[in-house]
Amino acid sequence: MTEMLLIPAIPLVAALLCLAVKNSRVREYVTLVGAAMLLSATLNAAAGALDGMTLTAFGGLLYMDALSAYMLSVIAALTLVTVIYSIEYMRHELDTSVINDGAHRHYYVLFNVFVFTMTIVPLSNNLAMMWISIEATTLVSALLVGFYRKKESIEAAWKYIMLCTVGITFALLGTFIMYYASATLSGEGAGVLEWTSLKAAAHGLNPATVRLSFILIMVGYGTKAGLAPVHNWLPDAHSEAPTPISALLSGILLNCAFYGIMRFAVITDIACGHAFVQDIMTVFGLGSVVIASVFILMQTNSKRLLAYSSIEHMGIISLSFGVGGPFGIYASLLHILNHAMGKPLMFFVTGRIRALHGTVETTEVRGLLKSAPLVGALGFVGLMALTGMPPFGMFISEFLMFRGLADAGRWGVIAVFLAASVLVFYGFIRRFGGMFLGAPPKGSGHGHGTYWPASAVLVALGGGLLLLGLYIPGTLDRLITMSVAVTGGGQ
Amino acid sequence: MIRQWIEIFSVIDAISIGMLLTTLAMNSVRRIETCLKAYTMNSLLLALLMGVCAIYMGIAHLYIAAAVTLISKGIVIPYLLRRVVRSLRLTRDAEPYIGTTMSLVISAVLVVIVYSSLSKGIVVEGVIENTLKISISIILIGLFIMITRKKAVTQVIGLLFMENGLFLAGFSLTYGMPTLIELGVLFDLLMGVIILGVFLSQIKKAFVSVDLDRLTTLKG
Numbered sequence: 082m083t084e085m086l087l088i089p090a091i092p093l094v095a096a097l098l099c100l101a102v103k104n105s106r107v108r109e110y111v112t113l114v115g116a117a118m119l120l121s122a123t124l125n126a127a128a129g130a131l132d133g134m135t136l137t138a139f140g141g142l143l144y145m146d147a148l149s150a151y152m153l154s155v156i157a158a159l160t161l162v163t164v165i166y167s168i169e170y171m172r173h174e175l176d177t178s179v180i181n182d183g184a185h186r187h188y189y190v191l192f193n194v195f196v197f198t199m200t201i202v203p204l205s206n207n208l209a210m211m212w213i214s215i216e217a218t219t220l221v222s223a224l225l226v227g228f229y230r231k232k233e234s235i236e237a238a239w240k241y242i243m244l245c246t247v248g249i250t251f252a253l254l255g256t257f258i259m260y261y262a263s264a265t266l267s268g269e270g271a272g273v274l275e276w277t278s279l280k281a282a283a284h285g286l287n288p289a290t291v292r293l294s295f296i297l298i299m300v301g302y303g304t305k306a307g308l309a310p311v312h313n314w315l316p317d318a319h320s321e322a323p324t325p326i327s328a329l330l331s332g333i334l335l336n337c338a339f340y341g342i343m344r345f346a347v348i349t350d351i352a353c354g355h356a357f358v359q360d361i362m363t364v365f366g367l368g369s370v371v372i373a374s375v376f377i378l379m380q381t382n383s384k385r386l387l388a389y390s391s392i393e394h395m396g397i398i399s400l401s402f403g404v405g406g407p408f409g410i411y412a413s414l415l416h417i418l419n420h421a422m423g424k425p426l427m428f429f430v431t432g433r434i435r436a437l438h439g440t441v442e443t444t445e446v447r448g449l450l451k452s453a454p455l456v457g458a459l460g461f462v463g464l465m466a467l468t469g470m471p472p473f474g475m476f477i478s479e480f481l482m483f484r485g486l487a488d489a490g491r492w493g494v495i496a497v498f499l500a501a502s503v504l505v506f507y508g509f510i511r512r513f514g515g516m517f518l519g520a521p522p523k524g525s526g527h528g529h530g531t532y533w534p535a536s537a538v539l540v541a542l543g544g545g546l547l548l549l550g551l552y553i554p555g556t557l558d559r560l561i562t563m564s565v566a567v568t569g570g571g572q
Numbered sequence: 573m574i575r576q577w578i579e580i581f582s583v584i585d586a587i588s589i590g591m592l593l594t595t596l597a598m599n600s601v602r603r604i605e606t607c608l609k610a611y612t613m614n615s616l617l618l619a620l621l622m623g624v625c626a627i628y629m630g631i632a633h634l635y636i637a638a639a640v641t642l643i644s645k646g647i648v649i650p651y652l653l654r655r656v657v658r659s660l661r662l663t664r665d666a667e668p669y670i671g672t673t674m675s676l677v678i679s680a681v682l683v684v685i686v687y688s689s690l691s692k693g694i695v696v697e698g699v700i701e702n703t704l705k706i707s708i709s710i711i712l713i714g715l716f717i718m719i720t721r722k723k724a725v726t727q728v729i730g731l732l733f734m735e736n737g738l739f740l741a742g743f744s745l746t747y748g749m750p751t752l753i754e755l756g757v758l759f760d761l762l763m764g765v766i767i768l769g770v771f772l773s774q775i776k777k778a779f780v781s782v783d784l785d786r787l788t789t790l791k792g
Contacts, residue, residue: 209749213756220763227771232778236787239771243727246764247715250734253757254711254741261745274753 084129085136085145087122088153089200091115092160096193105175105182108189109168115193116161119200123157126150131560137206141275144206147563151414152203152340154560155421156333160196162538163332166429167192167325169532173436174323179229188228188323195221195329202337206275208256211341212249215305218334219245226322226330237314237321244314245305252301252341258294259345262286276344280569283351291352298345299361305338307395309369316376319388324432327384328425331391336417339398346402347568355405359489362403367494369396374501377508383431383441386512387424390467393505394420400498401482409485410565416478418557419466419549423475426542427463429535430456434516443512448521455536457517462543464513466550468506474549578628587621588706591740592683595710595733598717599675602665604657607729608650614736615645622743625700633751637743644758645736649765656769657725660776666722666783675720682716683709703744710737722783724775728768735761 095115099108129136130150137144145153171188174180180188198221201214219242227238256274263273266285273279279286304311319327342362350358373393380386394416402413433456434449435441450457466473486495548554578584594614601607619642626634668675686709714734718727742749749757779787 207753209753210756213753213760216760217763220760220767223767223771227774230774230778235771235774235778239724239775239787242764242768242771243718243731246731247718247734250711250731250738253738257738257742257745257749260742260749264746274750 084122084126085138085143085204088119088126088157089197089204091119091122092193092197092200096190096197099186099189099193102186105185108186109171112164112189112193113161113168116157116164116196119196120157120161123150123153127154127560131556131563133563141277142207142210143204144275144277145204146567147560148340148343148567149203151560151564152336152417153200155336155418156196156199156203159329159332159421159425162425162542163325163329164192165532165538166328166425166432166535169535170323170325170432170436172532184228188225191221191225192326195225199333199337203340206277208259208274208276208279208344209253211344212253212256215252215302215338215341216246216249218337219249219305222322222326222330222334225326226318228323228326229321231321233317234321237317241314241318244311248301248304248311250301251297252305255294255297255301255345258290258297259348262290262294276348279348280351283348286348286352288353291349292357295345295349295353295358296361298342299365302338302341302345303365306335306342306399307338307369307392308365308399309372309392309396312369312372312392315392316385316388319391320382320384324384324428324435327387328428331387331424331428332421335391335395336398336421339395339402339417342399343402343568350405350569359403359405362399363491363494366396366398366400366403367497369393369399370498370501374504374508377505378511380508381443381512383434383443383513383516384428386443386508387427387431390427390505390509391420391424393501394424394467397479397482400494401478401485404482404485404489404491406485406488407565408481408488410568411561412478412481412485414561414564415481415549415553416475419474419478419546422542422545422549423463423466423473426459426539426546427467429539429542430460430463433531434460443516446516448519449517452521455539459539459543460513461517462546464509464517466543466546468509469502472550473546475546476550477553575628578624583624584621584628584700585702587617587624588703588740591617591621591736592706592709595713595737596676596679598713598729598733599679600672604662604665604723604725605654607665607726608653608657611653611729611732611736612646612650614733615641615650618736618740619646621703621740622748625743625747629747631747634748636751637748637754640755640758641739644762645732645739648762649732652765652769653725653728656772660725660773662723662725665726668720668722670720675716678716679713682712686712700744704741707737707740707744710734710740713737724772724783728765728772732765 095111098111102108127150130147135146171185175185198214198217202211205211205214223238223242226241227234260274263279266282307315319330346358369392373389376389398413398416401409431441434446438446466475469475469479591614594610597610619638622634622638622641626638687705690705711734714730714737718730721727
């Protein structure tokens with residue numbers, strides 16, 4: 082139990098320390114040490130989950146199984162990576178007087194609170210508590226999206242908080258209806274909304290009620306997860322937030338919301354049969370892929386381009402989760418990890434491009450492979466990885482998704498998906514290709530202080546993507562397989 | 573004795589209808605402080621409904637829920653919003669995208685749709701049979717207000733009406749959530765209002781207005 086409580090406690094303590102500390106360097110190290118401790122605490126708890134243990138605390142309010150452990154590990158690992166990059170990014174902002182010391186403190190406090198709210202999501206067993214924590218992530222991250230207080234960032238933050246709160250209102254209605262469905266079975270009380278007891282009782286739930294609940298959940302959490310057609314806030318929020326926050330939003334926050342959908346999908350699957358869940362998740366997933374592929378063609382701002390790519394990848398995750406079966410859910414979970422590495426890598430690359438050239442417009446930057454070899458090469462790796470090219474990880478997870486779709490006989494979906502993928506690939510190469518290849522214009526680019534651990538992080542993310550494309554480590558494979566078993570897939 | 577009175581005079585239905593009427597009133601109100609009064613009234617009715625149900629059903633945690641709703645939605649949130657509205661010197665809402673008559677008609681149509689379609693999957697019987705339908709209507713009308721208004725602050729009020737409808741829905745489905753959960757949701761809501769207030773003043777500062785038609789820098 083204590084190992085589980087440590088996980089949310091660490092970022093919370095780090096936030097309080099950052100609030101108290103006056104020296105900007107100390108704040109950075111507090112956050113860094115906190116993130117490292119968070120990762121080790123999470124891996125420690127995940128090791129327990131690997132042995133088949135499930136942890137509970139507060140009378141079943143908090144709960145951890147293999148799936149929660151997997152999501153938490155992704156969150157913790159990416160937090161550490163992002164903190165290291167944040168140090169470089171925020172130092173640059175301080176040095177160029179874009180922000181003052183107060184804003185610097187503001188950033189690190191909110192960063193830690195944001196991580197705290199995200200760690201609660203996979204730990205909640207009570208579905209209403211999960212809702213509370215997901216809404217809390219919106220509130221905290223909206224402040225981070227509006228961090229620069231420029232017109233564009235305020236507008237993006239406003240749009241973000243309004244659309245996500247409205248969306249998530251429907252998710253709460255869905256949660257209420259799920260509560261109603263189970264309360265009519267077994268009476269009221271806090272235990273009725275616990276995922277574990279809902280799953281056990283799912284066979285007896287009224288299918289019509291559960292269906293209504295799942296549709297509301299899909300629309301509600303789908304808004305937050307960036308699934309089309311309720312994704313409109315996402316490109317603005319991702320492009321206006323400070324780059325490390327864009328990486329967190331895209332790499333893990335979207336997955337936190339999707340995690341909510343997953344837990345409900347498991348119950349709906351048992352109560353209403355698989356076909357219903359499969360149809361809804363396929364519609365949302367494929368719709369997101371198609372819409373994103375069209376919008377990717379029109380973007381010239383590289384951060385907006387990456388934001389639309391997030392919509393595409395959330396679509397892939399939803400699509401493969403919906404297919405289910407032994408391949409689908411495995412592919413979905415593996416894709417979450419791949420995306421959580423690939424997208425931050427690309428955001429960090431654009432952050433460095435911004436520091437070098439003062440712009441993230443794809444039309445104004447040329448020849449990065451020559452002028453900044455490390456950034457150029459890793460950007461190229463990220464580009465190939467995000468478009469699903471071998472030998473990178475996303476090729477494997479998308480291939481597994483095809484296996485699942487083919488087993489389910491959904492050839493039409495495969496055809497549409499492939500067509501959309503071609504568009505995405507074309508859009509990416511057309512916009513990003515020019516940034517990396519070609520000759521750099523003379524006299525462009527002013528040097529900026531790079532922080533070597535941040536460079537190491539970039540290399541590690543690129544290396545991780547390559548590794549997952551070549552082979553999946555045994556421990557990871559076991560954790561994902563056990564998570565698949567938690568969702569009831571794979572039989 | 574009191575239980576019979578509640579049944580004879582359909583007190584619960586009457587209060588729910590009062591909530592629906594205060595929501596409908598939003599369609600024709602232009603002065604922002606009057607909008608806030610409509611919202612306060614709506615919240616007070618919600619708290620009253622919970623209190624009446626607590627007496628009627630004799631459920632202890634409903635008393636707590638009613639008290640917490642009264643304090644947070646009936647007093648604190650309206651107070652915070654009024655402060656923001658006064659400090660930003662907001663008086664009247666801009667003309668909405670859809671005129672008063674038309675928006676009243678649309679709201680009425682929404683209510684009819686809810687009443688005619690909400691029969692599958694969910695069967696709520698007894699004294700709160702109408703409440704669920706009214707609550708869903710309030711959620712939809714709140715959403716409609718959010719979409720058609722131009723001022724940021726009226727959007728926030730629309731959102732708050734949605735939340736009231738949502739609480740009413742949760743209440744009519746299962747007589748409210750467990751107290752701990754209810755407190756958590758209200759805490760989120762309160763934080764949300766405070767953060768939205770912060771953004772309102774930032775919008776005013778950056779755009780010199782809180783008209784949302786000016787928030788159009790980001791497209792595509």
